[in-house]
Amino acid sequence: MNTYRLSITAFVLLLIAVWAPQTAAQSTSFDIEFGYQQVDINGNEDMYRTQINEQDGFVLNNLTINLVDSSGDAGIADRVRIDASGFGGSPAGRFRLDMGLGDIYRLHIFYQELKSFSALPAFANPLLDDGVVPGQHTWDRTRDILDMRIEILPGRVITPIVGYRWNRYDGPGQSTYSVGNDEFRVASNLEETESEFYLGLDFATHGIQGTFLQGWRDFKGTNQQTLAPGEGVGNNPGTTLGQEAELDAFNRSMRTTADTPVTTFHVTGRVTETSRFVASYVRADADGETSMEETLSGSLVSFQLSRFFQGLDQSVQSRTENPYWRGEARFEWDISQMVGMNVGYEVRDRQLEGWSLIASLFSDTLNFGGFDPQDIETLVEAETGYQRKDNIANLRFDFRNLGAFSAWAEAAVNNQDLDLSADVSEIVLPGGQEGEYERRITSFDVGGMATFGDIKILLDVVGQDADDVIVRTDFNDRLRLRGRFDWSISRVFRVLLTAESISSDNDASDIGYEAETERYAVDLNITPTDNITLRLAYDSYSTDTEMPIRIPQTFEIVPSTYVEEGDLFDGGLTWKIWLLTIDAAYSSFENAGSFPFQMDRALARVAVDITKSISAAAEYENWDYSEASFPSADYDANRWGLFLRWRR
Amino acid sequence: MKKISYVLAGAALVIALGLGTAPPAAAGDSSEDCAVCHDEIAADFAKTVHAIDDRGGPSCVTCHGNGEAHMDEGGDPSLIAKPEGRDGEVLCLSCHRDTATMFSRRSVHSGASVSCSSCHNIHTTSASQPRMLQKAANELCASCHPSPAGSFKKPFGHNLDRGGLQCVSCHNPHGGQGRYSLKVDHSGDLVCVSCHAEKRGPFVYPHVAEVTGTCLSCHEPHGSPNPNALTRARVDQLCLECHSPMGNTLGSQPPSFHNVRSPRYQNCTTCHVMVHGSNTSPLLLK
Numbered sequence: 021m022n023t024y025r026l027s028i029t030a031f032v033l034l035l036i037a038v039w040a041p042q043t044a045a046q047s048t049s050f051d052i053e054f055g056y057q058q059v060d061i062n063g064n065e066d067m068y069r070t071q072i073n074e075q076d077g078f079v080l081n082n083l084t085i086n087l088v089d090s091s092g093d094a095g096i097a098d099r100v101r102i103d104a105s106g107f108g109g110s111p112a113g114r115f116r117l118d119m120g121l122g123d124i125y126r127l128h129i130f131y132q133e134l135k136s137f138s139a140l141p142a143f144a145n146p147l148l149d150d151g152v153v154p155g156q157h158t159w160d161r162t163r164d165i166l167d168m169r170i171e172i173l174p175g176r177v178i179t180p181i182v183g184y185r186w187n188r189y190d191g192p193g194q195s196t197y198s199v200g201n202d203e204f205r206v207a208s209n210l211e212e213t214e215s216e217f218y219l220g221l222d223f224a225t226h227g228i229q230g231t232f233l234q235g236w237r238d239f240k241g242t243n244q245q246t247l248a249p250g251e252g253v254g255n256n257p258g259t260t261l262g263q264e265a266e267l268d269a270f271n272r273s274m275r276t277t278a279d280t281p282v283t284t285f286h287v288t289g290r291v292t293e294t295s296r297f298v299a300s301y302v303r304a305d306a307d308g309e310t311s312m313e314e315t316l317s318g319s320l321v322s323f324q325l326s327r328f329f330q331g332l333d334q335s336v337q338s339r340t341e342n343p344y345w346r347g348e349a350r351f352e353w354d355i356s357q358m359v360g361m362n363v364g365y366e367v368r369d370r371q372l373e374g375w376s377l378i379a380s381l382f383s384d385t386l387n388f389g390g391f392d393p394q395d396i397e398t399l400v401e402a403e404t405g406y407q408r409k410d411n412i413a414n415l416r417f418d419f420r421n422l423g424a425f426s427a428w429a430e431a432a433v434n435n436q437d438l439d440l441s442a443d444v445s446e447i448v449l450p451g452g453q454e455g456e457y458e459r460r461i462t463s464f465d466v467g468g469m470a471t472f473g474d475i476k477i478l479l480d481v482v483g484q485d486a487d488d489v490i491v492r493t494d495f496n497d498r499l500r501l502r503g504r505f506d507w508s509i510s511r512v513f514r515v516l517l518t519a520e521s522i523s524s525d526n527d528a529s530d531i532g533y534e535a536e537t538e539r540y541a542v543d544l545n546i547t548p549t550d551n552i553t554l555r556l557a558y559d560s561y562s563t564d565t566e567m568p569i570r571i572p573q574t575f576e577i578v579p580s581t582y583v584e585e586g587d588l589f590d591g592g593l594t595w596k597i598w599l600l601t602i603d604a605a606y607s608s609f610e611n612a613g614s615f616p617f618q619m620d621r622a623l624a625r626v627a628v629d630i631t632k633s634i635s636a637a638a639e640y641e642n643w644d645y646s647e648a649s650f651p652s653a654d655y656d657a658n659r660w661g662l663f664l665r666w667r668r
Numbered sequence: 669m670k671k672i673s674y675v676l677a678g679a680a681l682v683i684a685l686g687l688g689t690a691p692p693a694a695a696g697d698s699s700e701d702c703a704v705c706h707d708e709i710a711a712d713f714a715k716t717v718h719a720i721d722d723r724g725g726p727s728c729v730t731c732h733g734n735g736e737a738h739m740d741e742g743g744d745p746s747l748i749a750k751p752e753g754r755d756g757e758v759l760c761l762s763c764h765r766d767t768a769t770m771f772s773r774r775s776v777h778s779g780a781s782v783s784c785s786s787c788h789n790i791h792t793t794s795a796s797q798p799r800m801l802q803k804a805a806n807e808l809c810a811s812c813h814p815s816p817a818g819s820f821k822k823p824f825g826h827n828l829d830r831g832g833l834q835c836v837s838c839h840n841p842h843g844g845q846g847r848y849s850l851k852v853d854h855s856g857d858l859v860c861v862s863c864h865a866e867k868r869g870p871f872v873y874p875h876v877a878e879v880t881g882t883c884l885s886c887h888e889p890h891g892s893p894n895p896n897a898l899t900r901a902r903v904d905q906l907c908l909e910c911h912s913p914m915g916n917t918l919g920s921q922p923p924s925f926h927n928v929r930s931p932r933y934q935n936c937t938t939c940h941v942m943v944h945g946s947n948t949s950p951l952l953l954k
Contacts, residue, residue, distance in 0.1 A: 106831020
């Protein structure tokens with residue numbers, strides 16, 4: 021989808037909305053704000069772009085068109101709603117069109133453009149100590165998402181549905197390749213597109229309603245990779261067995277396709293006046309194929325072959341079959357005005373069968389003694405697979421209208437069953453890569469809400485208990501406590517206090533996993549007059565996890581500790597005075613844990629009404645980011661913008 | 669030819685069924701009388717999609733009932749129906765049937781006494797808020813959920829500004845099928861792969877997601893202090909917490925040449941670049 025084309029379309033629709041002849045029963049409103057912004061960055065621009073990525077240029081702050089024609093004789097549409105924002109210098113843009121004509125049709129179009137940039141100085145960067153930044157995995161890509169859906173005869177017994185969804189991710193990037201006992205930077209040009217066409221119907225008759233959809237999803241991805249300029253020496257200086265690992269040339273071409281028919285069925289039926297059942301079924305059978313061709317030349321070392329080699333030609337053909345289905349049935353019953361019951365059962369089943377043939381030709385090889393020159397061909401055929409099954413049952417009671425109180429209580433059981441088979445080619449050290457794993461999680465959720473005049477209090481306790489773990493970071497016990505106190509005095513004053521605590525652990529002697537998270541927030545809103553709104557907030561966050569890990573080179577067992585201690589101060593003011601609207605906001609987030617940093621954000625905006633329908637606004641925004649452990653990542657960026665708003 | 673006939677016949681049947689059962693028009697609608705006193709509300713209401721009553725939309729009496737007694741008694745507020753809470757829910761869902769399918773006891777909002785009118789304004793439509801929302805979607809969510817909203821102030825996470833994501837991009841406030849009302853796509857996958865489609869697979873050599881965990885096993889989508897929104901500050905720490913088998917757990921042991929004192933091996937993803945799954949390398953190297 022082309023942004024330019026989209027903008028033209030939106031503009032044409034705007035003109036139609038503004039100048040179309042109106043009947044008395046027609047209501048049209050539109051609101052557009054656009055302008056120009058300039059960004060000034062001091063410090064690490066890569067980090068700024070990774071986190072913020074606002075750029076110089078024109079920006080659409082907001083576009084809203086709302087057309088409603090209640091005359092009953094509209095031709096094409098009796099309602100049109102367009103919302104768009106962010107296109108231009110902003111890192112993301114969003115467009116949505118909803119239109120329809122009574123019970124004839126309903127059309128929904130959504131488009132989003134997301135610019136994705138990453139060039140982190142310290143992340144996954146083995147050369148950080150040598151002063152080489154940024155890290156070796158960088159990208160500057162764009163994701164475009166289009167989602168369209170039309171419903172014909174909405175609200176009737178049968179409503180046909182046709183939809184299309186499209187998602188493209190493409191652009192350049194850098195990655196690394198580990199070969200020949202060194203790692204080399206490679207430049208990548210990626211283009212991946214997933215599209216899905218679906219059709220089906222909504223139905224509703226005699227207390228039964230539901231949806232049936234059949235979709236066909238298609239994924240195509242290509243990735244062309246070459247050795248990045250000047251990167252043939254690799255990451256690691258020095259020699260291996262007296263020979264330097266160097267790459268002279270590298271080319272890789274990879275193509276992946278996946279076809280997935282998707283069936284979705286959902287039905288809700290009324291059993292009695294006070295009860296209903298809900299059932300759903302989803303099936304998706306993905307078939308994937310990948311082909312890869314790779315050639316490289318250089319001076320390299322292979323310990324698998326116990327040889328030096330100077331060239332490698334590799335081709336890989338692979339296939340996967342990944343059937344998945346999920347079925348669910350629920351029964352909901354309002355036992356009385358005060359008590360409701362919900363009982364449900366769900367099964368999820370996902371399987372995977374993978375096959376891969378890896379053909380490698382190592383050319384000009386020599387054994388480590390420098391003798392026996394020859395080309396060596398290897399062929400690896402691997403078959404892998406797994407089956408994962410989840411059986412989930414739950415029973416829930418809701419209690420309502422108990423005077424000032426409402427409450428809920430739920431119990432659930434989840435039986436997980438995983439059977440994993442790994443091919444020998446995957447197994448470097450025996451253990452932990454295949455086998456059968458079973459885990460049963462029982463959980464409860466008990467909570468309630470009380471309303472005393474302007475005060476609302478909510479408490480919720482969720483407990484989970486598992487008889488075993490599959491991976492080491494799984495819990496045996498988990499407890500989540502949550503509370504909320506909400507006090508409003510008319511529209512003038514509102515204070516919201518929230519507290520949350522999550523603790524999970526696994527006290528098995530060979531695991532010893534413990535994690536604690538606590539979060540407390542105070543949010544204060546004051547609106548002394550219609551023209552002034554003040555917001556103040558404080559949020560305290562802490563997390564502390566610890567578990568033993570085994571250090572690979574020594575097999576020594578040491579504790580792995582991770583800590584976050586964050587404090588967020590957040591404040592904002594909106595003040596309407598005469599022809600001016602002033603907005604100001606400031607927030608400061610400081611983390612003193614394993615990755616200490618401070619991030620301050622400030623925003624000021626002054627808008628002036630020039631006429632009843634036209635106003636102008638000036639914006640200033642500042643981001644100030646600093647890391648305690650790696651000051652080179654710091655930046656201080658400013659954005660100035662001038663915007664014009666026109667509304668009718 | 670026979671297949672085409674079947675398709676055409678099926679299509680005709682669908683259209684015939686659809687056309688054959690138009691909803692009955694409201695009889696004795698006295699909504700116009702309401703505007704005599706409630707002129708401001710009526711004017712606002714005329715801007716909403718609900719105002720399209722000639723094609724089956726609701727009018728004042730649809731929700732408030734026949735207001736004759738209310739009018740006869742000079743506008744006595746006790747004599748007009750004001751559906752709130754559960755009653756309001758039932759009323760809204762009688763038309764919004766697709767939402768009715770989702771908004772059930774399973775929805776956390778339904779259980780916590782959050783009803784349709786808690787978020788939607790039935791009478792007016794703001795020029796800047798779609799879906800008749802009372803405020804911008806993110807503001808509305810943050811007004812009750814300040815902690816998740818605060819997480820987006822952390823440096824690494826999804827962008828919520830202007831054209832970026834909204835809370836409702838991932839969560840369905842009417843009740844999703846996943847935990848925390850998370851949306852799932854048509855095929856039942858977690859919402860993450862709706863955008864990050866390339867991570868969906870299937871992969872010959874999968875890793876974590878859908879084998880036993882999910883994207884959330886390693887990432888904090890609301891915002892993280894750690895690069896790439898990871899749950900740990902260092903990559904080797906994140907990897908080794910699973911890849912340190914000491915009992916019967918899933919997760920292989922790295923061979924001993926992985927000397928994590930060296931920066932080369934502290935950065936696992938420098939070699940194992942395809943951590944989300946690979947079709948060409950059993951060790952996720954490419």
